Amino acid sequence: MITALELGLIYAIVALGVYLTFRILNFPDLTVDGSFTSGAATAAILIINGVNPFLASGAAFVVGTLAGLITGLLHTKGNINGLLAGILTMIGLYSINLRIMGGANIPLLGEDTTISLLRQIAGSGWTSVMVLVAVALVFKFIIDWFLHTDAGLALQATGDNEQMIRSFAVSTDRMKIIGLMLSNGLVGLAGAVVAQHQGFADIGMGIGLILVGLASVIVGQAIFGTRIVVQATMAVVLGAVIYRLAIQFALNAGLNPNDMKLMSALLVIAALLLPQWKGFRKLAARRRKGRSALQAAAAATLTGDAKIDGKKVS
Amino acid sequence: MLDVTDVSKTFFPGTVNERKALVNVNLSLAPGDFVTVIGSNGAGKSTVLNTVAGRISQDEGVVSLDGRDVSKLKEHQRAAQVGRVFQDPMAGTSPNLTIEENLSLADKRGRPRGLGFGVTRAKRERFAEALKVLELGLENRLKTKVGLLSGGQRQALSLLMATFSQPKVLLLDEHTAALDPQRADLVTRLTKKVVEEQGLTTLMVTHNMAQALEVGNRLIMMHEGRIILDVSEAEKSQLTPADLLAEFAKIKGAALDDKTLLQ
Numbered sequence: 001m002i003t004a005l006e007l008g009l010i011y012a013i014v015a016l017g018v019y020l021t022f023r024i025l026n027f028p029d030l031t032v033d034g035s036f037t038s039g040a041a042t043a044a045i046l047i048i049n050g051v052n053p054f055l056a057s058g059a060a061f062v063v064g065t066l067a068g069l070i071t072g073l074l075h076t077k078g079n080i081n082g083l084l085a086g087i088l089t090m091i092g093l094y095s096i097n098l099r100i101m102g103g104a105n106i107p108l109l110g111e112d113t114t115i116s117l118l119r120q121i122a123g124s125g126w127t128s129v130m131v132l133v134a135v136a137l138v139f140k141f142i143i144d145w146f147l148h149t150d151a152g153l154a155l156q157a158t159g160d161n162e163q164m165i166r167s168f169a170v171s172t173d174r175m176k177i178i179g180l181m182l183s184n185g186l187v188g189l190a191g192a193v194v195a196q197h198q199g200f201a202d203i204g205m206g207i208g209l210i211l212v213g214l215a216s217v218i219v220g221q222a223i224f225g226t227r228i229v230v231q232a233t234m235a236v237v238l239g240a241v242i243y244r245l246a247i248q249f250a251l252n253a254g255l256n257p258n259d260m261k262l263m264s265a266l267l268v269i270a271a272l273l274l275p276q277w278k279g280f281r282k283l284a285a286r287r288r289k290g291r292s293a294l295q296a297a298a299a300a301t302l303t304g305d306a307k308i309d310g311k312k313v314s
Numbered sequence: 315m316l317d318v319t320d321v322s323k324t325f326f327p328g329t330v331n332e333r334k335a336l337v338n339v340n341l342s343l344a345p346g347d348f349v350t351v352i353g354s355n356g357a358g359k360s361t362v363l364n365t366v367a368g369r370i371s372q373d374e375g376v377v378s379l380d381g382r383d384v385s386k387l388k389e390h391q392r393a394a395q396v397g398r399v400f401q402d403p404m405a406g407t408s409p410n411l412t413i414e415e416n417l418s419l420a421d422k423r424g425r426p427r428g429l430g431f432g433v434t435r436a437k438r439e440r441f442a443e444a445l446k447v448l449e450l451g452l453e454n455r456l457k458t459k460v461g462l463l464s465g466g467q468r469q470a471l472s473l474l475m476a477t478f479s480q481p482k483v484l485l486l487d488e489h490t491a492a493l494d495p496q497r498a499d500l501v502t503r504l505t506k507k508v509v510e511e512q513g514l515t516t517l518m519v520t521h522n523m524a525q526a527l528e529v530g531n532r533l534i535m536m537h538e539g540r541i542i543l544d545v546s547e548a549e550k551s552q553l554t555p556a557d558l559l560a561e562f563a564k565i566k567g568a569a570l571d572d573k574t575l576l577q
Contacts, residue, residue: 150427153415157408164406167367167476168423169393 001248002129008244009132010193011212015220015240016143016233017186018213023221023232024147025159025179027075030086030210032187034093035067037206039188041097044106044201053114057192064188065181067093072177097203104203106195113196139186140233146182147229155179156229187213211264216240218271243267315515316343316366316483321375323361323539335361336372337539343483348509348516350526352558353536354566359519362536363485366517368392380482394424397481397514399472399489406472409461413452413471416460417441420475448474448504466497470504477508484509486518490525498522502529523555537565 014036021029039060046056067089074085098104122128146152157165158175166172187209195201220239226232250263318341325333336358343349351359364370366377368389377385384392400406407416418432418441433441438456445453448470452463460468469489477484486505490498506529509516520526526533533550535543535558542565545553 146429148432149429150418150422150432151429153411153419153432154422154427156411156415157419160408160410161405163400164408165419166390167393167396167398167400167406168419169390170419170427171388171390 001245002125004244004248005129005241006132006197007194008241009129009136009237010190010197011216011244012136012237012240013139013186013190013193014209014213015216015236016139017183017190018210019217019233019236020143020179020183020186022214022217023159023226024156025176027082027159027176027180028086028210028214029068029071029180029183030083031067031071031089031093031180031184032213033206033209034090034097035064035184035188035206036191036194036209037097037201037203038063038067038093038100039191040195040201040205041100041106041203042188043192044108044195045100045102047108047111047113047196048106053112053117053196057114057189057196060192061185061189064191065185067188068180068182068184069177071184072173072180075180076173076176094203101201101203106201108196108199108201114193115196136237140237143233144230151178208261208264211261211268212240212243215264215268215271216243218268219243222271222275315345315347315380316341316517317376317378317381318342318362318366319376319378321362321365321372321377323365323370323372327373334539336365339375339539339541341534341541343515343517345515346513347532348514348530349518349532349534350530351517351519351534351536352521352523352526354562356538357536358539359536360487361539363398363487363517363519366392366483367396367398367485395482396485397423397476397479397483398485399469399476399487401488401491403465403468403472403492406475407460407468410459412457412459413445413463414438414441414456416471416475417444417478420478423479423481425479444474444478445471447507464497466493466500469493469497469501473501473504473508477512477514480512480514482515484514484516486516486520488519488521491521505529523558527553527555527558535561 014032018029018032021027042063043053043056043060046059047053051059070092071085071089074080074088075082078085080088118128118131122131147156154165154170155175155178158170158172158179162172165175191206194205216239217236218239219242220235220237221232223242224231224235224238226235246267247260247263250260251257255263318339321336321339322334323336325331325335333356339358339362341349341362351362353359361370365372368384368387368391372385375385376383379392379395398406408419411419414433414437418437421437421441442453442456445456450467450470452467452471460471463471469492473489489505490501493501502525505518508514516530518530527550531547531550533543533545533553534541535545543561
């Protein structure tokens with residue numbers, strides 16, 4: 001439970017990154033599969049060479065932004081379809097990640113890491129969870145703040161109405177690149193922290209990460225809503241935690257860990273399809289008339305936002 | 315203020331679909347000129363606007379703003395000096411952002427967008443003040459998402475946004491065509507008002523002859539990529555929509571005659 005919560009809160013940073021591209025820029029960015037591992041690899045190699053783990057994690061952020069920059073340049077200057085640009089960077093990064101690590105795996109056991117520091121200060125109980133809650137919230141608030149600045153509003157408008165924001169003298173190419181860099185920077189940083197949490201960096205740790213991010217964003221926003229930015233980012237953070245808890249629950253229930261990726265994919269598919277299904281809306285509407293007021297409120301939010309979600313992805 | 319010199323544009327050159335959208339177009343607007351552009355579909359009206367805005371790059375010729383050649387500048391670079399309102403009321407605003415956020419985006423035209431808050435209390439007061447001019451009560455709905463507004467409200471807001479930071483040139487692309495008559499009147503009235511107040515150099519494309527005669531101090535008619543009629547303010551006040559229609563018929567007839575002769 002504690003581990004699942006901790007991981008969920010670390011993955012919340014991934015979810016915030018995916019939110020920036022998938023929701024704000026309307027750009028499904030597959031680069032994250034590669035940049036997550038790049039962040040982990042960079043931090044791991046620096047840590048075993050004696051670099052301060054916080055500095056190493058910062059370097060992971062920078063490497064992530066570079067990955068985002070490449071995808072951004074391919075898409076905007078090279079006119080390559082966004083999905084393909086992400087895939088190209090992701091595939092290319094696989095080799096680069098192997099180069100960074102010098103092998104497929106770097107163990108971090110016995111090294112000073114941000115997580116080992118956390119254990120020294122806060123142990124491995126609820127205190128450490130609270131520390132990670134604070135960390136996740138700090139990132140949430142930074143994103144909230146950024147999206148309300150002049151630059152952030154231009155970023156939001158770029159995903160919302162490109163023609164319009166260009167007519168107000170904003171380079172949409174530049175905004176997309178900035179969004180992709182920021183997103184992949186966060187993902188790279190999260191990769192670094194995950195590696196330190198699990199005690200190793202591995203070449204395969206980023207595979208399917210985009211689904212984790214999407215699942216967190218879609219599930220969180222379906223439950224908690226997206227009306228305003230601060231609410232949407234909160235939903236994303238909570239979505240990441242819920243997703244991790246659901247995985248933990250499935251594993252405890254005896255599911256084969258090898259089936260987890262399939263489960264993630266099915267979860268995302270379900271979250272995307274269910275709101276479009278008429279029976280689901282009827283069911284939710286009937287539940288709304290149900291007994292407890294709390295239930296009613298929960299159902300109302302669920303259907304209301306699920307409908308919006310359905311519209312946005314279709 | 316705005317000079318279009320010998321501009322030509324051909325779409326799909328060298329194919330069966332080749333279409334000459336602009337043929338040696340020359341157009342010069344003095345500061346404060348308000349020119350209405352009429353012509354049938356495919357006459358090149360929108361292409362002129364898009365060429366000035368930088369959305370379409372011309373094959374030949376020069377576009378200059380305020381004496382500066384901007385032919386090589388990209389759309390967003392020219393947009394620092396060019397305000398636009400589109401035909402589609404959905405096109406000019408960002409639906410998922412609030413009214414005040416949209417205005418904040420418009421307010422920053424041509425200036426660097428940094429990490430200061432987009433909407434502050436001081437700005438909000440200024441935005442509310444500006445919105446009062448529209449007489450739509452939007453000043454009381456600053457935090458409403460623009461996507462929830464009607465087409466007419468959005469188009470009025472688009473107009474306000476396009477002119478908010480006083481661009482050198484304003485381009486209006488049939489911006490009242492998608493509205494019901496009442497809203498179209500409102501937006502036309504607002505257009506006249508704001509152009510007069512700010513002395514904006516304006517190019518307005520319209521399909522509505524009465525509107526083309528009613529507003530502006532000059533009228534041009536386009537046909538097959540050429541400017542075929544250029545009417546000054548004095549002459550314009552004498553014209554009626556019927557005269558313009560007769561002019562259209564004359565050109566159409568002439569074009570037909572040429573074709574018949576060639577066959």
